[in-house]
Amino acid sequence: MVNRRGIGAALPLGCAILGLAATMPASAQDRPVKIGIVTFLSGAAAGPFGVPARNGAEILIEALNAGGKLPTPYAAKGYGGAPIEVVFIDEAGGTTKQVSEFRNLVQRQNVDLVIGYISSGDCLAIAPVAEELKKLTVFFDCGTPRIFEDASYKYVFRTGPTATMDNVAAAMYVVDLKPGLGKIAGINQNYAWGQDSWVDFDASMKVLKPGVQVTTSQMPKLLAGQYGAEISALLSNPADVVHSSFWGGDLEAFILQAAPRELFKKSLVVLTAGEPALHRLSGKIPDGTVIGARGPFGVFAPDNEMNRWFAKAYEERYVVSPNYPAYKMVNALLAAKLAWEKAQSGAGGKPPTNEQVAAAFENLSFDGPGGAVRMSLGKGHQAVMDTAYGVAKTVGGTTQIVDVKRYPAARVNPPEGVKSEDWIKSGFKSR
Amino acid sequence: MTQLLAVAIDGVIYASWLFIIALGLTLIYGVMKILNLAHGSLYALGAYAAASLVGYWLSAGGSPYASYGLLAAAALVVGLVTGPLIERGLLKHLYGRDEIVLILVTYALFLILEDMIKLLWGVESYVVSEPYGLLGNMSFGPLDYPVYNAVLVVAAVVIGAAMTWGLQRTRSGRMLVAVIHDREISAAMGINVQRMYLVTFTIGAVLAAVGGALTAPTVSVVPGMGVEVIVLAFAVVVIGGLGSLPGAAVGALLVGMVRSAAVHYLPEAELFSIYAVMALVLLVRPKGLFSAAEVRRI
Numbered sequence: 001m002v003n004r005r006g007i008g009a010a011l012p013l014g015c016a017i018l019g020l021a022a023t024m025p026a027s028a029q030d031r032p033v034k035i036g037i038v039t040f041l042s043g044a045a046a047g048p049f050g051v052p053a054r055n056g057a058e059i060l061i062e063a064l065n066a067g068g069k070l071p072t073p074y075a076a077k078g079y080g081g082a083p084i085e086v087v088f089i090d091e092a093g094g095t096t097k098q099v100s101e102f103r104n105l106v107q108r109q110n111v112d113l114v115i116g117y118i119s120s121g122d123c124l125a126i127a128p129v130a131e132e133l134k135k136l137t138v139f140f141d142c143g144t145p146r147i148f149e150d151a152s153y154k155y156v157f158r159t160g161p162t163a164t165m166d167n168v169a170a171a172m173y174v175v176d177l178k179p180g181l182g183k184i185a186g187i188n189q190n191y192a193w194g195q196d197s198w199v200d201f202d203a204s205m206k207v208l209k210p211g212v213q214v215t216t217s218q219m220p221k222l223l224a225g226q227y228g229a230e231i232s233a234l235l236s237n238p239a240d241v242v243h244s245s246f247w248g249g250d251l252e253a254f255i256l257q258a259a260p261r262e263l264f265k266k267s268l269v270v271l272t273a274g275e276p277a278l279h280r281l282s283g284k285i286p287d288g289t290v291i292g293a294r295g296p297f298g299v300f301a302p303d304n305e306m307n308r309w310f311a312k313a314y315e316e317r318y319v320v321s322p323n324y325p326a327y328k329m330v331n332a333l334l335a336a337k338l339a340w341e342k343a344q345s346g347a348g349g350k351p352p353t354n355e356q357v358a359a360a361f362e363n364l365s366f367d368g369p370g371g372a373v374r375m376s377l378g379k380g381h382q383a384v385m386d387t388a389y390g391v392a393k394t395v396g397g398t399t400q401i402v403d404v405k406r407y408p409a410a411r412v413n414p415p416e417g418v419k420s421e422d423w424i425k426s427g428f429k430s431r
Numbered sequence: 432m433t434q435l436l437a438v439a440i441d442g443v444i445y446a447s448w449l450f451i452i453a454l455g456l457t458l459i460y461g462v463m464k465i466l467n468l469a470h471g472s473l474y475a476l477g478a479y480a481a482a483s484l485v486g487y488w489l490s491a492g493g494s495p496y497a498s499y500g501l502l503a504a505a506a507l508v509v510g511l512v513t514g515p516l517i518e519r520g521l522l523k524h525l526y527g528r529d530e531i532v533l534i535l536v537t538y539a540l541f542l543i544l545e546d547m548i549k550l551l552w553g554v555e556s557y558v559v560s561e562p563y564g565l566l567g568n569m570s571f572g573p574l575d576y577p578v579y580n581a582v583l584v585v586a587a588v589v590i591g592a593a594m595t596w597g598l599q600r601t602r603s604g605r606m607l608v609a610v611i612h613d614r615e616i617s618a619a620m621g622i623n624v625q626r627m628y629l630v631t632f633t634i635g636a637v638l639a640a641v642g643g644a645l646t647a648p649t650v651s652v653v654p655g656m657g658v659e660v661i662v663l664a665f666a667v668v669v670i671g672g673l674g675s676l677p678g679a680a681v682g683a684l685l686v687g688m689v690r691s692a693a694v695h696y697l698p699e700a701e702l703f704s705i706y707a708v709m710a711l712v713l714l715v716r717p718k719g720l721f722s723a724a725e726v727r728r729i
Contacts, residue, residue: 041554042549042554042654042655043654043655044653044654044655044656046554046654047553047554047555047556047653047654048556050554051554051555190701190702216698217698218694218698218701219698219699219701219702220694220701220702221659221701221702223655223656223658223659224659225646225650225656225659226445226448226646226649226650228441228444228445228576228580229437229438229441229442229445229690229691229694229695230694230698232437232440232441232574232694232695233437233694233695233698235437235573235574235575236433236434236437236573236574236695238573248556248651248653249556249650249651249652249653249656252556252558252650252651252653253649253650253651256558256560256563256649256650256651257563257649257650259564260563260564260568260575260577261568261574261575261576261577262568262575280555280556280558280651281558284558284560
């Protein structure tokens, strides 16, 4: 027999329990951490940058979700014990599309954080939107120093060094290699990345070698593909050093077209973003070419436990070695993990809020597969790292890097609060 | 003096490359009145097919000299397969529609082909540079140029001459010229206009693919390579006059020379120079340099 009075008493109690359960915070392990990852999956930047970055993310996230596969302090499962769920978004399509995609990620897909962006233009457009939506956003690759030099953000971080470091270190390296140089030239893509890179390199050279003469500065259109006339201009205005921040297919086309015309024999060519081409044009890069990797990544990565794990896992799955965008993506994911777990620990084990993670992220220091990363610029939001340059040498039909020189972060990055351009012009003063 | 020589040589090389691609575009427009935005994708398909075929041949230990024949073979296969397929399968059903509709259709086709390329070849780049350096260099003072560039120039001249001869000296060519002048009268005179469309589009597709195949050894074949080309080819045919064969030649030469001069003397204006020429020409001759006088129909 059913006790109706008993049911009447139990119902409100049951509802109260259910209601209480609904209002109780879920434990950190219950709910997955949803990350929106934005990288080029189509277009010219996909092959050299976007896809390797996605591959790096997939390998790392799988290992994190399995738990216990990574060296300390990354051994804990997922982010603070919670599994990671990922939504990949294609970065192709321009800044307007990317702003819409970002809003979709935040407002419709309800991601907990966004990691991404290779294009400097996209980073400049996304940063204010991330701030408006109060969404933790980590830039992993874009290079323009303007993001944290021209503005200040609470929710936006960048775990990759700026392009200033690449060009200052490139200037230091070529001066070391060719102390008697007197003439320089450049060939860079005609948009923010190429123009900023040339300005930084030119200014650095003028500090390191006062009186250095610029014979020509070529600025072909992005993705032009045909550089016959530019190579002729570089050959008929001979320089001791030719600087280029070309990347992807443009870089490969330039090497393929300039090498038979002996530009690499007549000038010392420095390719600040040349490392991805090592994998694709192995054996075809002329000996003596100066190669950079936008930080201590790939062939320049230190022999640490994290790098050994990552390089092995990547090579096992994708046959090729990881290039610098893959390393930088891993850096961003690891930094976010540490900040998340630090914030979670401060929140008593509950899932942290974006504000708590952002606070934990500021001034973070950690070791990634590329070595030490310190979030020491941009009020603790911008990373600095050591960097390295080397020279290409063909050994047994493959291109290897020799004569590697490392530059400490403090030597090739401006001090906190000083704009890159002013710092270079001041003669790299550390205050 | 060296610089002037460099401007001339670089201009001619660039013009030859552009001419081969623009010729197909202007021919299709001249006969069919279709501004084929998918032309860039056919160029890219030619480049990918050539890179794959030559890459396979060389990795199998084939003679590098045979790779020149394979470049041509790849272009022919791409053009002869895609041309009829697109014309018979798609465009045939849309003749008579507004030109704008056809532009939108070819734009849609361009997007589809770009995705198809990604599906077939992925997003990785393909490099087959062997044919580029194989023939050695030729020197002009302090400047070295791969002999392959001369091959490109000769190919452009041969293709241009063959096309002129074909249009002026053969029966089919004269019928094609008749269709260019007046499609309705040509049909009334017994010319199979539909067949002419098929032949024209196929030749245009082959020319686009030849452009891509000849470019493949000099670049890294990457997704999106057809986008840049279609913009440049469009500038060339607009300068020369849409549908004009000599217009494409002069337009390509003008663009090549102006761009080359800008690179050597005013590099910061390089990006702008081509479009400045286009704007100037259109200001003086709104229908291009070699546009034919249009008969006003009442």
